[in-house]
Amino acid sequence: MKSDSKLLSAPYTVWMTVFIVLPMLLVGYFAFTDRSGSFTMENILSVGQYSNVFLRSIWLGAVATVVSLGLGYPLAYIVSKMNARRQNVMVMLVMLPMWMNFLLRTYAWMTLLEDNGLINSMLAAVGLPRVHMINTAGAVVLGMVYNYIPYMILPLYSVLTKIDRSVIEAAQDLGASSREVFLKVVVPLSMPGVISGVTMVFVPAVSTFIISKMLGGGGNLLIGDLIDMQFLGSAYNPNLGSAVSLVLMVIILICMGIMNQFDDGEAAGGGGMLI
Amino acid sequence: MTNPLISLIVISLRLHLKKAVLLEVSAAIKAAFGFFATVLFRLSAGGGFPVVFVVTEDKTLRIKGQQEKTYHPLREANRKNRAGLCVNNIDTQLISAHPCAAAKEMHQLKNTIISLKDITVSYDGEQILGGFNLEIHDGEFVTLLGPSGCGKTTVLRTIAGFIRPDAGDVFFYDKKITSLPPHRREVNTIFQKYALFPHLNVYNNIAFGMRLKGRSEKEIKETVHRMLAMVNLTGYAHRGIGQLSGGQQQRVAIARALANEPKVLLLDEPLGALDLKLRKDMQSELKKIQQQTGITFVFVTHDQEEALSMSDTVVVMDGGVIQQIGTPTDIYNEPRNAFVADFIGESNILDGIMQEDYSVRFAGHTFRCLDSGFGKGTPVDVVIRPEDIKVVEPDATLIAGDVTAVTFKGVHYEIIVDVSGFKWMIQSTEGRRVGDRIGLVLTPDDIHVMPKSEYSGMYGDYSTFSDEMDEDRNASMERKALEEADAPEEKDTAEAADAMREANDPKEGGADEI
Structure with missing residues (x-):
């Protein structure tokens, strides 16, 4: 039996080794070597000069995460209280944009936000002044929220629907008003969902490059763009790109570690991870 | 309008001021307000005049009107206060040695604490309760007993406030609480699956209700530890809920509900998930707690043995209708219809015809019985409990039959006897062999006669016994x-x-x- 199950996992083990572990080691190797292949700390140290890019990425990622949480939580909560059929419809609607190609979705926002885009044309038509929206940090955050909010809603929804109805009734029975039930029972019990939602929005938002490229213009360079430039762009320097990736990975690991500290405090509540 | 009102205020103020030193001021004010409201209602309902108030010697207030009724504002306040003290002083050793006097007294007063009037509840167009009426008295241990789907849990949830009835009203003392949300009712529930907060430890679970009420942390700490002592969980305060066994979780749920000092405790099949031994243990523990605290318990179960051994009053329900209300002995000895007879304990139910008062004919013979008032020639259901039947030699009695099955039950044997097609169940300490021919003796005391009901004929003999055995x-x-x-x-x-x-x-x- 045991050898059988080992055999079954062999393809993925091989896949993982070749396409995940090996590339990671390569990234590590590139980060600590120069073009000639000899060991150097220069790449890692020069990441420091891009600290503004790192800070901007983390800041915009954090803002997008908070906005997603603020918008997603009420929605997930309301959906979780609907009857089963409506719940299915709502979950479908949340997932629907994800079926459309990511690039196309973001490109659509470009045409909406442009100075001569749809929104500004409509504003002009009703006699309102045009608003400059494209190529701002706000546009980047909007793009992030729009693209990643389903990853916030779904884990929240799955945790909220799993909360035992009788636990809520018990709280009411013990004298909790609906506000107190929400704050003292629903919110703490949904923390695993919050944690996984935050992780699933924050991580891709921090490392995105398409969104900032399309909606942020040149002035809102993010880590993703930086890495993109080192490998595919004009400033071809895979060693520096690897170093930036490595630092980003460490930062994300630290963030997740901090988040999981919160999660440990909550004993149970049902798994929040949807994937 | 002013004159009687002013005199009323003066009288009641005088009454209350004398006792106010002894009473908690808030209790007195509360009683006074309730009292005013009642009198004002009376005034408006009865057309008002002339209404005469008389202060009687025992300092109760009497209102002379269309219907004479005595109000006891002081006793009301006193009693409430004592009840509060009683709940505050729960101490296992102390109280088991000196049973709470107030609890006894409250029971004797038999004040109605909860009443349900013409409650109608429907789910998805299906009517669960239709015009349901029930009165529950102060300090009583009431059990709602019935098969699943009989509406007993619906009754409980209506009292708790989780169900708003389509029609009818719920009263708490004289106060209409039909539309009061659950969190503002002075009742607490113990849920079937305990419903403990998984994100809180034992201590914080028990403290939950008190924190909402804004009690001081010192008071909370003291109460939590007292409650833990009461349910034998001292030292478990900082355990997580997941670390507890089913029985322990159940006891935390009890402590959590009682820490709120409810006037009424609702228990929704709280022992259903426990194994038999633990269930027996919890039964006696719950009964003990109820006697100590004097809190009214409303207990829901489908286990007739549980109902009989714990309750002061048993309410047998089926199809959303109360089949019988009574003490456990009443319910067992004097079932009102075939449903109750079958549901509570084992019974042989036979078709009979009343010959005259104290004489009933069934199984081909006429027997003397203790029942009367049915009228000559009335068809009736006759109930004979298996443990009442005496087994003798076949030719020494009127009824004789062949043994078709024998089951050893530990305390007794269960013997199925085929008497010309009708299979009787007999419980006897003496075993018989299958195929033996035996005689059955019935004394008038063993025979209980019930009027025919919709349930007649549904529960007859034990010919389906093998299924039941399975x-x-x-x-x-x-x-x-x-x-x-x-x-x-x-x-x-x-x-x-x-x-x-x-x-x-x-x-x-x-x-x-x-």
């Missing part, structure tokens, strides 16, 4: 599996075994008499 066997196997699953609970099981021995004792005594 069910029995399945149930005991399930129980065994449960016990094995609950293996880590050795200490509890040992305790429970003691409790079970105790619980079985009276039964053995009863069996000896047969």
Whole structure:
């Protein structure tokens, strides 16, 4: 039996080794070597000069995460209280944009936000002044929220629907008003969902490059763009790109570690991870 | 309008000021307000005049009107206060030595604490309760007993406030609470699956209700520890809920509800998920707690044995309708119809015809009985409990039959006898062999006559006994599996075994008499 199950996992083990572990080691190797292949700390140290890019990425990622949480939580909560059929419809609607190609979705926002885009044309038509929206940090955050909010809603929804109805009734029975039930029972019990939602929005938002490229213009360079430039762009320097990736990975690991500290405090509540 | 009102205010103020020193001021004010409201309602309802108020010697206030009624504002306040004290001083040792006097007195007063009037509840167009009426008295242990789907849990949830009835009203004392949300009702519930907060430890679970009420942390700490002592969980305060066994979780749920000092405790099949031994243990523990605190318990169960052994009053329900209300002995000895007779204990139910008062004909013979008032020639249902039947030699009596099945039950044998097609169940301490021919003796005391009802004919003899035996066997196997699953609970099981021995004792005594 045991050898059988080992055999079954062999393809993925091989896949993982070749396409995940090996590339990671390569990234590590590139980060600590120069073009000639000899060991150097220069790449890692020069990441420091891009600290503004790192800070901007983390800041915009954090803002997008908070906005997603603020918008997603009420929605997930309301959906979780609907009857089963409506719940299915709502979950479908949340997932629907994800079926459309990511690039196309973001490109659509470009045409909406442009100075001569749809929104500004409509504003002009009703006699309102045009608003400059494209190529701002706000546009980047909007793009992030729009693209990643389903990853916030779904884990929240799955945790909220799993909360035992009788636990809520018990709280009411013990004298909790609906506000107190929400704050003292629903919110703490949904923390695993919050944690996984935050992780699933924050991580891709921090490392995105398409969104900032399309909606942020040149002035809102993010880590993703930086890495993109080192490998595919004009400033071809895979060693520096690897170093930036490595630092980003460490930062994300630290963030997740901090988040999981919160999660440990909550004993149970049902798994929040949807994937 | 002003004159009687002013005199009323003066009188009641005088009454209250004298006692106010002794009473908690808030209790007095509350009583006064309730009192005013009642009198004002009376005034407006009765057209008002002339209304005469008389202060009687015992300082109660009498209103002379269309209907004379005595109000006891002071006693009301006093009683409330005493009840509060009683709940505050729960101490296992102390109170078991000196049973709470207030609890006894409250029971004697028999004030109605909860009343349901013409409650109608429907789910998805299906009517669960239709015009349901029930009065529950202060300090009473009431059990709602019935098969699943009979509406007993709906009644409980209506009292708790989770169900808003389509029609009818719920009263708490004289106060209409039909539309009061659950969190503002002075009742607490123990849920079937305990419903403890998984994100809080034992201490914070029990403190939950008190924190909402804004009690001081010192007071909360003291109460939590008192409650833990009461449910035998001292030292468990900082355990997580997931670290507790089913029985322990159940006891935390009890402590959590009682820490709120409810006037009424609602229990929704709280012992259903426990294995047999633990259940017996919890039964006696719950009964003890109820006697100590004097809190009104409304207990929902489908287990007739549980209902009989714990309750002051049993409410037998089926199809959303109360079949019978009475003490456990009443319910068992004087079932009102075939449903109650069948649901509570084992019974042989035969078709009979009343010959005259104290004489009923069934199974081809006429017997003397203790029932009268049915009218000559009325068809009736006759109930004979299996343990009441005496077994003799076949030619020494009127009824004789062949033994078709014998089951050893520990305390007694269950013998199925075929008497010209009707299969009787007899419980006897003497075993018989299948195929034996035996005679059955019935004395007038053994025969209980009931009027015919919609249930007549549904529960007859024990010809389907083999099916029931299968069910029995399945149930005991399930129980065994449960016990094995609950293996880590050795200490509890040992305790429970003691409790079970105790619980079985009276039964053995009863069996000896047969």
